Amino acid sequence: MRRRVVSAAVLAVAAGLLSPALAPPATGHAASVIRVDDLNANRSAMFIDSPAMGRTIQVQVLHPAGGGSRPSFYLLDGLDPGATQSTWTNATDAEPFFRDKNVNVVLPMGGQASYYTDWISDDPRFGRYKWETFLTEELPPLIDDYFSGNGVNAIGGLSMGGNAAFTLTVRHPDLYRAVAGYSACPDTTIAQGATMFSIANRGGNPFNMWGGPTSPAWAEHNPALMADRLRGKTIYLSTGTGLPGPHELEIKPQLPENIFFGGPIEFGVNACVDTFAQRLRDLNIPARVDYSPVGTHSWSYWQDGLHDSWPTIAGAIGA
Template sequence: MATILLTVVMSQFGPGRADARDPDQRATLTGLTQVDGTLWQMIVRSPAMGIDIPFQVIRPAGAPMGAPTLYLLNGAGGGEDGANWLAQTDAQQFFAGKFVNVVVPARGLGSYYTDWIAADPQVGQPMWATFLTDELPDVVDDALGTNGRNAIAGLSMSATSVLDLATIAPSLYRSVASYSGCARTSTPEGEAAVRGIVYTAAGGNADNMWGPTGSRQWRAHDPYVNAEKLRGTHLYLSSGSGAPGRYDTPSAQAPGAPPIANQILVGGALEAATRACTEAMANRLRQLSIPAQVHLPSTGTHSWGYWQDELHRSWPTLAAGLDG
């Protein structure tokens, strides 16, 4: 298998933000490797976090210039636990014939892809929102020769994150797809869910992420509260009901899936909770007359087979923003 390694020793920034920033504070591309066919590995140094972030990247065949970019975020494990879009779904095959760069961060465990307000003993102090919205896009645009149009999609934990990121950087993403997430982070139920995911996934204390209960940060990062900022964005929301469906049998499970009983019981309960959140967010968007494609099937647990289907189903919405 042929492998191409490109090492870049200078900062990769386009005009605008790069000129106004201290060179030491610019993100840098440190590696771009063709792994196999359309699959590449990219590594970017984040000044905000002081670490190198690895990415899986799906590029159009021949790596042509001028394609848009879809940022595709993993769930609570951040892809660090082996549960990721490329391992659990047909994402590489699905995008093989499409004119789009798909950029998948391979880090982010329990971080909610947000900026943490304080250092945490277990998690450190992630600054994902700064990295994803401010540091990374110019590096990606230069390294991959994109056309500057962006979309973002995520599942479970990151289904909340993608809506949040779109509200804090409303001009960056033209399309957003949220699969099985909870957009209400400042309600007692929503906050409890976020705290549980942060602790279960990474052992972190969400006080260090968005402050104690009642902090304004919880509302500042609540997509339901800030839904008006999504106006003009192509939106796709989905969640199953929690009832067992076509992928809730041993023969239909994705590789590396949990025991089928866990998928049905735990995954069913999780999906039922995200269904209530998704319905609430869909209603909020309707109240504001903000168009959105919403898919609420009668079955489906919190598991990869359904997220693969939703990635396929949401592509026309994502592409609509990337096309113009």
């Protein structure tokens, strides 16, 4: 039964730029809910005191208006998450789409250029990033407690969030039954240069995430190298080709580079998805991979992917 609490690539970055660790994270207490604000009958904002992150993290949840237990679908944002709401609710029809579905859709707020992972060092630009710990250890029991979750989970995301969804799944295979990536490249070797560039482009030091390009932590977070841990899970991937399609003239809160480079970015994603899909085939791991003959790296196509993937994800988690 839900309870409410009121109140209360750039590889040229020099190795010497690694920042010293800041104050250690708070210890000795579990993550706790500060408050839950009901934004409407189907959407709530949960504010969580996270010991791992050392600050309050907002998570918005789309949920049925009625009672009863249900599974949860953790849906991760892209490189530049919205400040006051997830871009999934700002740029797509996710909120009305899920309104009649028996599932909690969990939308973490914040985490620009974080790749939703635990960084090895605090960053002068971003502070402490311990997203893996938050998403896999601190958050799930609170979602289940406050929003009648039944312990059955799936995870998905677009671009950066899709990369992270696969990384979190192979590192925590017991937590998720299904994983979805929309325009995602779940291979940290192929994506390494782009990943490091994207962090530096937002003002962070990419070496603070998993270390330099030869650090073993990159392999330790590579879904392609740990793909066997995806066996038995429901897997969905979608990608366009980078060619213009039906959505190019729509006004969406795109990343600035996507307006001009969304085609080339998606072309690169397409090649990565194809390589990763071949890796799964080599391991005899079934996956649904939707290739569109058109489509750029942009929100309208990710909305299409969300709609197309839902029957597959719902079937895996019993939603």
